[in-house]
Amino acid sequence: MKAKITIREVAKAAGVAVGTASRALNRSGRVSEHAIAAVDRAARELGYTPDAVAQSMRTRSTGVVGLLVSDLANPLYARIITAVESRLLTAGYALLVASTHNDGLREKTLVDLFRRRRVDGLILGPCQVEAPAYLDLLAADGPVVALDRDFQGDNAGVHVDHHHGALQATRYLLNLGHTRIALMTPGSVLRPGRERIAGYRDAFAERGLQPEAKLIRAEKSAMDFAFSEALSLLGSPCAPTAFLCLGTRILSGVLQALRHSGRTAPDDVSVVSIGDTDLSQLFSPAITSLTWDLEAVGTAVAELLLRRLDRSVPLEPERILLTTQMVLRESCGPLARAVARRPTPRRIRTA
Amino acid sequence: MKAKITIREVAKAAGVAVGTASRALNRSGRVSEHAIAAVDRAARELGYTPDAVAQSMRTRSTGVVGLLVSDLANPLYARIITAVESRLLTAGYALLVASTHNDGLREKTLVDLFRRRRVDGLILGPCQVEAPAYLDLLAADGPVVALDRDFQGDNAGVHVDHHHGALQATRYLLNLGHTRIALMTPGSVLRPGRERIAGYRDAFAERGLQPEAKLIRAEKSAMDFAFSEALSLLGSPCAPTAFLCLGTRILSGVLQALRHSGRTAPDDVSVVSIGDTDLSQLFSPAITSLTWDLEAVGTAVAELLLRRLDRSVPLEPERILLTTQMVLRESCGPLARAVARRPTPRRIRTA
DNA sequence: CTGTTAGCGCTTTCAA
DNA sequence: TTGAAAGCGCTAACAG
Numbered sequence: 188m189k190a191k192i193t194i195r196e197v198a199k200a201a202g203v204a205v206g207t208a209s210r211a212l213n214r215s216g217r218v219s220e221h222a223i224a225a226v227d228r229a230a231r232e233l234g235y236t237p238d239a240v241a242q243s244m245r246t247r248s249t250g251v252v253g254l255l256v257s258d259l260a261n262p263l264y265a266r267i268i269t270a271v272e273s274r275l276l277t278a279g280y281a282l283l284v285a286s287t288h289n290d291g292l293r294e295k296t297l298v299d300l301f302r303r304r305r306v307d308g309l310i311l312g313p314c315q316v317e318a319p320a321y322l323d324l325l326a327a328d329g330p331v332v333a334l335d336r337d338f339q340g341d342n343a344g345v346h347v348d349h350h351h352g353a354l355q356a357t358r359y360l361l362n363l364g365h366t367r368i369a370l371m372t373p374g375s376v377l378r379p380g381r382e383r384i385a386g387y388r389d390a391f392a393e394r395g396l397q398p399e400a401k402l403i404r405a406e407k408s409a410m411d412f413a414f415s416e417a418l419s420l421l422g423s424p425c426a427p428t429a430f431l432c433l434g435t436r437i438l439s440g441v442l443q444a445l446r447h448s449g450r451t452a453p454d455d456v457s458v459v460s461i462g463d464t465d466l467s468q469l470f471s472p473a474i475t476s477l478t479w480d481l482e483a484v485g486t487a488v489a490e491l492l493l494r495r496l497d498r499s500v501p502l503e504p505e506r507i508l509l510t511t512q513m514v515l516r517e518s519c520g521p522l523a524r525a526v527a528r529r530p531t532p533r534r535i536r537t538a
Numbered sequence: 539m540k541a542k543i544t545i546r547e548v549a550k551a552a553g554v555a556v557g558t559a560s561r562a563l564n565r566s567g568r569v570s571e572h573a574i575a576a577v578d579r580a581a582r583e584l585g586y587t588p589d590a591v592a593q594s595m596r597t598r599s600t601g602v603v604g605l606l607v608s609d610l611a612n613p614l615y616a617r618i619i620t621a622v623e624s625r626l627l628t629a630g631y632a633l634l635v636a637s638t639h640n641d642g643l644r645e646k647t648l649v650d651l652f653r654r655r656r657v658d659g660l661i662l663g664p665c666q667v668e669a670p671a672y673l674d675l676l677a678a679d680g681p682v683v684a685l686d687r688d689f690q691g692d693n694a695g696v697h698v699d700h701h702h703g704a705l706q707a708t709r710y711l712l713n714l715g716h717t718r719i720a721l722m723t724p725g726s727v728l729r730p731g732r733e734r735i736a737g738y739r740d741a742f743a744e745r746g747l748q749p750e751a752k753l754i755r756a757e758k759s760a761m762d763f764a765f766s767e768a769l770s771l772l773g774s775p776c777a778p779t780a781f782l783c784l785g786t787r788i789l790s791g792v793l794q795a796l797r798h799s800g801r802t803a804p805d806d807v808s809v810v811s812i813g814d815t816d817l818s819q820l821f822s823p824a825i826t827s828l829t830w831d832l833e834a835v836g837t838a839v840a841e842l843l844l845r846r847l848d849r850s851v852p853l854e855p856e857r858i859l860l861t862t863q864m865v866l867r868e869s870c871g872p873l874a875r876a877v878a879r880r881p882t883p884r885r886i887r888t889a
Numbered sequence: 890c891t892g893t894t895a896g897c898g899c900t901t902t903c904a905a
Numbered sequence: 906t907t908g909a910a911a912g913c914g915c916t917a918a919c920a921g
Contacts, residue, residue, distance in 0.1 A: 193898055204908045209900055216901095217906055239654045240600065241898035243591045244913050251634070251655070259623060265616040272610060272636055281634050281651055283602070285623055300632055303590045304602070439816050446822070465790050466816050471797070544914055555892040560916055567917095568890050592914035595897050 192235045201229035212237070243305065251281045252492060253301035256312035256334070257289040262435065263462060263481060264312065267334070270485025271310065278493050280307070289377075291316040302328060308492045310334055313377040330495035330502070334488050337378050342504040343495060345488040349379045349461075352477045352511035353386030353431070356459050359475075359513065360429045361390060364522030365457060367402060369420055369427035371413055371437045375405040383433055383461065402427055413440025414447075421448050421456075428522055429457040435464050442470065453520030463514060472517035479511045543586045552580035563588065594656065602632045603843060604652035607663035607685070608640040613786065613815060614832060615663065618685070621836025622661065629844050631658070640728075642667040653679060659843045661685055664728040681846035681853070685839050688729050693855040694846060696839040700730045700812075703828045703862035704737030704782070707810050710826075710864065711780045712741060715873030716808060718753060720771055720778035722764055722788045726756040734784055734812065753778055764791025765798075772799050772807075779873055780808040786815050793821065804871035814865060823868035830862045 198208035203222055210218045211226035229235075243249040254271060256264045272282045283301060287294040294314045298321065301309060309331045311322075318338035325331055333344025360368050370387050374380045384405060391398050401423075404416045413432070417440060420427055432438040438460045445452065452458045452472055460467045463478035487507050495502060549559035554573055561569045562577035580586075594600040605622060607615045623633045634652060638645040645665045649672065652660060660682045662673075669689035676682055684695030711719050721738050725731045735756060742749050752774075755767045764783070768791060771778055783789040789811045796803065803809045803823055811818045814829035838858050846853060 191898095194900095195898080205899080206901075206909075207907055210907090213900085219906060222907080236650070236654055238656065238898055240591060240594045240656050241913095242900080244595050244898075244915095245900045247913075249591065249655075258620065260613070260617045260620040262611070262613050262616065265613065266611045268635075269609065269611040269637055276636065276648075276651075279651075281655060282636065283632050284619075284635050285627065285633065286620055297627075299587070300627075300630075303587055304600075304632060305589065305591050435816065439820055442820055464816070465786065466820060469790055469793055469817060470820065471822055542914090545916095546914080556914095557893070557916080557918095558891055561891085564916085570890060573891080589914055592897095593916080595899095595914075596916045598897075 191238070192233045194235070194237070197226060197229045197233055197235045200233060201225040247305075248307055249305050250279060251283055251304065251306050252308040252310065252496075253283045253285075253298075253304075253306040254310045254312075255285055255287050255294060255297055255301075255314070257287050257314060259284060259286045262464060266481040267485040267488075270482040271489045274486050274489035275493070280493075280496075287312075287314050289313075289315050291319060295319065295321060298325065308332070308496050310488055310492060311336055311338075313379060315376060317376075317378065330492060332488060332492045332495065334484070335379055342506065343491055343502075344505075345484055345491060345507045345509065347379070347479050347484065347509050348511060349382035350386040350389070352461060352479070352513075353383035354390045355386075355511070355513050356431055356461060356477050357387045357390030358393070360431070360457060360459065360519065361394060361396075363429075363457065363519060365429040366396060366522075367399065367425060367427045368429045368431055369402045369417070370398070370404065370431050370433070371416065371441060372403075372405045372433040373412075373437060380405065380433065387431065399425075413437040414443050415440075417441045417444035418448060421445075421450065427456065429459070429519070431459050431461065433461045435460075435462060435466060438462075438464075438467060438474065452518040457519035459519060467516075470518075474518045475516045476514050477511050478514055479509055483509060542589070543584045545586070545588070548577060548580045548584055548586045551584060552576040598656075599658055600656050601630060602634055602655065602657050603659040603661065603847075604634045604636075604649075604655075604657040605661045605663075606636055606638050606645060606648055606652075606665070608638050608665060610635060610637045614813060617832040618836040618839075621833040622840045625837050625840035626844070631844075631847075638663075638665050640664075640666050642670060646670065646672060649676065659683070659847050661839055661843060662687055662689075664730060666727060668727075668729065681843060683839060683843045683846065685835070686730055693857065694842055694853075695856075696835055696842060696858045696860065698730070698830050698835065698860050699862060700733035701737040701740070703812060703830070703864075704734035705741045706737075706862070706864050707782055707812060707828050708738045708741030709744070711782070711808060711810060711870065712745060712747075714780075714808065714870060716780040717747060717873075718750065718776060718778045719780045719782055720753045720768070721749070721755065721782050721784070722767065722792060723754075723756045723784040724763075724788060731756065731784065738782065750776075764788040765794050766791075768792045768795035769799060772796075772801070778807065780810070780870070782810050782812065784812045786811075786813060786817060789813075789815075789818060789825065793817075803869040808870035810870060818867075821869075825869045826867045827865050828862050829865055830860055834860060 194208050195205055198205040201208060207222055208226050210216050211223045252275060275282055283306060285297045291314060308329050312334040313336045317336055322338050335346055372380050375384055430441050432441050450456055458474055460474045460476040463476040467474035467476045494500060545559050546556055549556045558573055559577050561567050562574045603626060626633055634657060636648045642665060659680050663685045664687045668687055673689050686697055723731050726735055781792050783792050801807055809825055811825045811827040814827040818825035818827045845851060
C-alpha cells in the first residue's frame with residue numbers, strides 16, 4: 188500500500204508553500220501564472236489526487252447527496268435514479284442511495300446515517316409518514332427536496348400530477364360506459380396513492396356519480412395482494428367491468444387474475460395501467476396506460492436540489508409539477524361488449 | 539443554522555476530557571462505567587451526532603462503499619443493488635452508486651470520483667474494458683470485488699454461471715429438435731455475453747454440430763437492435779426456428795418482431811429468455827426462462843466485500859459461482875410443429 | 890482510568 | 906502575490 192501523495196509533497200516539488208499550492212490547484216484568489224504552472228506540473232507528475240475527505244473537513248461540503256426511495260428495485264424509481272445520478276455527476280456530486288421499504292423508522296435511521304456523513308443535500312421519495320418532525324430540523328443542515336411527497340418545511344419538490352392522471356384515466360373509462368371501475372392501489376397513505384384516489388373520485392363526481400366503496404382496494408397489504416383481490420372482485424355478484432391498476436406489480440396481479448378466471452381484455456373487462464412498463468407495452472392486448480417522463484422527473488429533482496445547493500441563489504419555495512400522458516392501446520373497450528358477454532355461464536361462476 | 543454539537547461540548551457537559559468522551563462513546567479501551575454513563579447522558583441530552591467526516595479523517599475509513607454497474611435502471615441490477623444495500627446497511631456501510639453506461643472512460647472517471655471520496659471498497663459490474671490497468675493500482679487503496687466480471691488482481695468476485703445456463707437452455711432447444719437457434723445478445727465483450735455464447739456453442743459441440751454463424755447476433759448496437767435483427771432473421775431464407783434471448787430488452791424486441799410478422803410462440807417459433815422478469819412470466823404464452831437468484835448475487839457480493847473490508851482476515855482469492863435454473867413455461871415446442879406450419883404462405887413472406 | 894496533545898489533509902485567514 | 910499558521914472534529918498515543 189503505497190503512501191498517498193498529499194498537497195504538501197506537491198508544494199515541495201513545485202517549490203512553493205502549501206497555501207500557494209492549494210490556491211493554485213483551486214484557481215482561487217491571487218496566484219501567479221508561474222506558480223500555477225509549477226504546481227500543476229508537480230501535481231501531474233506525482234499523480235496527486237486531492238483528498239475529498241480532508242476537503243470536506245475544511246469546506247463543510249462533501250459533494251455527496253443522499254437519495255431515499257421506498258424501493259430501489261422498483262423499475263420506475265430505478266429510472267428516476269439513473270437520471271438523478273447523471274445530472275448530479277455533471278455537477279461533480281456523488282450519489283448515496285438507500286431503500287426505506289416504506290418504513291418510517293428505517294427512513295429515520297437512513298436519514299441519520301446520511302446526515303452523519305454530512306451529505307450536502309437530500310432527496311426524499313414517498314414514505315409511510317410523510318412529514319415526520321425531524322424533517323424540519325433536518326432542513327437546517329442543508330436542502331431537502333421532495334420527490335412525489337408532501338412535507339412542510341420550505342417546500343421544494345418535484346411532483347407528478349397523479350390527480351389529473353387518474354382523473355383522465357377514469358374519465359376515459361366512464362366515457363366508455365363503465366361505472367363499476369375497480370381501483371387497485373397498494374395504499375392510500377402516500378401522496379401518489381392519495382392523489383390518484385382523489386382523481387378517481389373527482390371523475391365520478393363530475394358526472395354526479397359516486398364510486399362503489401367496495402371497488403376501491405386501497406388496503407395496505409402484501410406485495411401481490413392484487414392477484415387475490417382482483418380474483419375475489421371478479422367472483423363477486425357485482426364484478427367490476429374495468430380495472431384501474433396503480434403500479435406494475437398490481438397490473439401483474441390483475442392480469443394474472445384475469446387469465447386465471449378465463450377472462451380477457453378488452454372483451455370481458457377493460458384494463459388501464461397507471462405507470463407504463465415493458466409489460467404494458469408488450470402484453471397482448473397491449474395495455475392502455477398512463478405514463479410520465481421518468482427521466483424528466485429525475486433531472487428536475489436533481490436540478491432543483493442543485494439550485495438549492497448553490498448558496499448564491501435565495502431559497503424560495505419551488506414546486507415542479509409534471510403532467511401525465513395517456514397512451515391508448517388495446518386493453519379497453521365500451522361497456523356494451525362486456526355486458527353482452529357476461530351472461531356466459533362459465534364467466535359468471537367464481538373461480 | 540444552529541451550531542453543530544461537537545464532542546468537545548459533550549465532554550465539557552459530562553465533566554470529562556475529550557479523549558475520555560471519545561473512548562466512552564466508542565467503548566474503546568479503558569473507561570470507567572461512571573464516565574461512560576455521564577458521557578452517554580450528555581450526548582443524548584445535547585443531541586450529539588458524531589461527524590463521520592472527521593472520523594474518516596482520523597481513522598482513514600469512510601464507511602462508504604462504491605458500486606458501479608453499466609445501468610442502474612436495468613431491473614436486474616436494480617434488484618441486485620437493493621440486496622447489496624440491505625446487507626451493507628446491517629454492517630453500517632453506506633452505498634455510493636453510479637452507471638458506467640458501459641463506457642470505459644466513464645468508468646475510470648467514476649472510479650476516480652469514488653476514490654477521491656475514499657470509499658472503503660468497490661464493487662464493479664461488467665464494463666467494456668474488463669481489466670483496465672488502473673484496476674491493479676486501485677487494489678492498493680482497498681478491496682475491489684467483481685460482479686460478473688473478470689479482471690486480474692487478487693481476484694475476488696461473484697459470478698453467475700452463464701456458461702452452464704446457456705448450455706442448459708441450448709440443450710433444451712436442441713432436444714426439441716431445433717438446430718437453427720438464433721442467439722440474440724447485446725454483445726460478446728462482457729463476461730456474461732462471452733460465457734453465454736460459449737455455452738451455446740458447447741451445447742452444439744456436444745452433438746458434433748456447429749451453429750450457423752449468421753444466427754449469432756452479438757453485434758454491439760442500438761438498444762432495440764433486437765427488433766430489427768429478429769425481423770430480418772425471420773424474413774431470411776433459412777429463418778431460425780427458435781430464439782435464445784439474452785436480456786429483457788432483447789426479449790421485448792424479439793416478441794415485438796414476432797407479433798409484427800404475425801407469428802406466435804410456440805407454434806411458429808420457440809422462445810427462451812435468459813433472465814426472468816415480469817414480462818416473461820406474464821406474457822402469453824409465458825416465456826420459458828433461465829433465472830438466477832438476484833438477491834443471492836447481491837448479498838454474496840456484499841458479504842464478500844465485507845469480509846475483505848475486515849482487515850483481520852487474510853485476503854485470499856475467492857470466487858463465488860452461482861447457478862441458474864431453467865423455468866419451463868409455454869413458449870417452446872418441438873421442431874415438428876414449426877416445420878408443419880412453415881409452408882403457410884403468409885408466414886413465409888417477409889414483413 | 891483519564892487528561893493533554895498531536896495530528897489526519899486541506900483551506901483560509903493574516904502578515905509580510 | 907506568497908508563506909506561515911490556525912484550525913475543521915475527531916481519535917490515538919502518551920503521560921500522568
